[in-house]
Amino acid sequence: MSKQLLKGNEAFAEAAIRAGCEGFYGYPITPSTEFLEYMAKRMPELGRAFVQAESEVAAINMVYGAACTGKRVMTASSSPGISLMMEGISYIAGTEVPAVIVNVMRGGPGLGNIAPAQGDYYQMVKGGGHGDYFPIVLAPASVQEAIDIIGVAFDLADKYRAVVHIIVDGNMGQMMEPAEIPPMRELPKEPPKWAVTGAKGRKPNFLSSIYIDPVEQEITNLRLLKRWLEIEKNEVRFVESDMEDAEIAVIGFGTSGRVASSAVRSAREEGIKVGLLRPVTLAPFPKKRLEEISKRVRRILVVEMNSGMMLDDVYAVVQGRVPVEFYGRMGGITPLPDEILGEIRRVATNKIPVNGDARQQWISRLEKIIPGGKA
Amino acid sequence: MIAPAQIDHTLVYQRPESFTDANTHYCPGCTHGVAHRLVAEVIDEMGIREKTIGVAPVGCSVFAYKYFNMDFVEAAHGRAPAMATGIKRVLPQNTVYTYQGDGDLASIGMAEIMHAAARGENITVIFINNAIYGMTGGQMAPTTLAGMKTTSSPLGRDVELSGFPIRMSEMLATMDGAGYIARGSLHDAKHIRKAKKAIRIAFETQERGLGFSMVELLSSCPTNWKLTPNEALDFIAENMVPVFPLGEYKVNPEIAALKI
Numbered sequence: 001m002s003k004q005l006l007k008g009n010e011a012f013a014e015a016a017i018r019a020g021c022e023g024f025y026g027y028p029i030t031p032s033t034e035f036l037e038y039m040a041k042r043m044p045e046l047g048r049a050f051v052q053a054e055s056e057v058a059a060i061n062m063v064y065g066a067a068c069t070g071k072r073v074m075t076a077s078s079s080p081g082i083s084l085m086m087e088g089i090s091y092i093a094g095t096e097v098p099a100v101i102v103n104v105m106r107g108g109p110g111l112g113n114i115a116p117a118q119g120d121y122y123q124m125v126k127g128g129g130h131g132d133y134f135p136i137v138l139a140p141a142s143v144q145e146a147i148d149i150i151g152v153a154f155d156l157a158d159k160y161r162a163v164v165h166i167i168v169d170g171n172m173g174q175m176m177e178p179a180e181i182p183p184m185r186e187l188p189k190e191p192p193k194w195a196v197t198g199a200k201g202r203k204p205n206f207l208s209s210i211y212i213d214p215v216e217q218e219i220t221n222l223r224l225l226k227r228w229l230e231i232e233k234n235e236v237r238f239v240e241s242d243m244e245d246a247e248i249a250v251i252g253f254g255t256s257g258r259v260a261s262s263a264v265r266s267a268r269e270e271g272i273k274v275g276l277l278r279p280v281t282l283a284p285f286p287k288k289r290l291e292e293i294s295k296r297v298r299r300i301l302v303v304e305m306n307s308g309m310m311l312d313d314v315y316a317v318v319q320g321r322v323p324v325e326f327y328g329r330m331g332g333i334t335p336l337p338d339e340i341l342g343e344i345r346r347v348a349t350n351k352i353p354v355n356g357d358a359r360q361q362w363i364s365r366l367e368k369i370i371p372g373g374k375a
Numbered sequence: 376m377i378a379p380a381q382i383d384h385t386l387v388y389q390r391p392e393s394f395t396d397a398n399t400h401y402c403p404g405c406t407h408g409v410a411h412r413l414v415a416e417v418i419d420e421m422g423i424r425e426k427t428i429g430v431a432p433v434g435c436s437v438f439a440y441k442y443f444n445m446d447f448v449e450a451a452h453g454r455a456p457a458m459a460t461g462i463k464r465v466l467p468q469n470t471v472y473t474y475q476g477d478g479d480l481a482s483i484g485m486a487e488i489m490h491a492a493a494r495g496e497n498i499t500v501i502f503i504n505n506a507i508y509g510m511t512g513g514q515m516a517p518t519t520l521a522g523m524k525t526t527s528s529p530l531g532r533d534v535e536l537s538g539f540p541i542r543m544s545e546m547l548a549t550m551d552g553a554g555y556i557a558r559g560s561l562h563d564a565k566h567i568r569k570a571k572k573a574i575r576i577a578f579e580t581q582e583r584g585l586g587f588s589m590v591e592l593l594s595s596c597p598t599n600w601k602l603t604p605n606e607a608l609d610f611i612a613e614n615m616v617p618v619f620p621l622g623e624y625k626v627n628p629e630i631a632a633l634k635i
Contacts, residue, residue, distance in 0.1 A: 053490070064451075066464065068461075069466050087451060197466065198466075
């Protein structure tokens, strides 16, 4: 198949179908709605399940039920809708059934707006629901990368019986790009042994997140933790460019990482020795690679479309080895390549050691460029 | 020596195959056990145990999965109809049912039950209405009768402050997607037999793809009602039945013609 001009949300939906998604349960919310609309048309054509639920709460519990049958199932939503799903996501994680959840993030908190943002980083990467569990979080940066990663997401969910989040922002959900969708995968003939399918000729299967005895719960949480450590060992993914001789490392994910890559290219043309690390798995975070980088660069610049959330994960890895600076835009504003280029230039020429909190310094720079920004 | 008399052993009563031999955790006099048994007997009689998937709720029947000998999942509070929807849509050939109490179904799960019925989901719901939150120790439920004392309505439910009991069967019967809606009671043998028939019809409705089916069962909670088991059964007949009238509220014509 050749490349076509595809709209993000629709392409992701078709990619999910090609990866073997047999059930989609969702609720309309901007900027992810086209995902649901596409599924509404396409899933019945293939004899697969589609339900427009009465709420995100119901949608995720439908995903939960369907996930217990061992079939590949998913939902897609946007920030406030994902908040409503968090209870169910915790149950899915606690029951150890696979599910894929796409969050096309928008500006928040609260009702916020429908513009692209990355403010759900903490919620998605650190869990979001209650209790001890660890979701896998994938953050693609283009329509093509998102298409390809949906198949990966289902494979990881099945392999580890885990929740896999794909987080993109409204930019990627809404924009059109040339991309290629992979061929249709064959559906599995047999359900996994643990699935509820009717106890025909076997002992009943029971799937739940209930462990009334705290000892049993602790054993379960230990199992989840060990599985997570296995995931940390095996499943880290990142994209890197111009890092060999870099003195400055720019770190960004998703759209902010993509905008940063343009800025890094421009800065290279100006002769600035700068490289880019774009984590594709935010969880597990590319800790080892970042640690290596932090041992040989002069400065790190973290770029996000939030108030500096991944920044905390970077701090935790870098541990003061090298000054870390931050540049972010919030509330639905996507930074321009020139803004980040300006930041790279500033960092490159700044010989003074960075004192204090990177966030604090960023606020004073940001306030100067936002009209009426002095809050 | 006297030869023992020849006795003709005819088995007249035994544990249904759909029931496990676990001891239930239910309080003495609670009718959950009766409701469980009726469901297990119906599933046995219909020969559908091996394709049935049950959805347990949060509440007193949270451990229902221990007592039913079939595939089971455990839902979040109130979400059993959504979970059942998810299962049934990807496994339409299986029989899927939920077992829910009044707090689960008529309070926190109101949206899920109404929309499952509106969509005509081919699932069966067994709804235990005992007018109280049992598992948390006797708080006011959406079905608690006016004036009834609970730990969260200690002076009796004041309808001015906390509203009126909700009649779920009547509401759900207005849904075009519902194939069978009935309310029965478990307070005496006659009504238990009727309740079993209703449960059978509900599962037959699902097997025929005639839409959503629910049987509401008026049940006792001697512990939290602070009554003896017998008094609690009388309470159902005298106080609950007048507020929650018994009968079939919606019967799909195709199922009405069925002889059970």
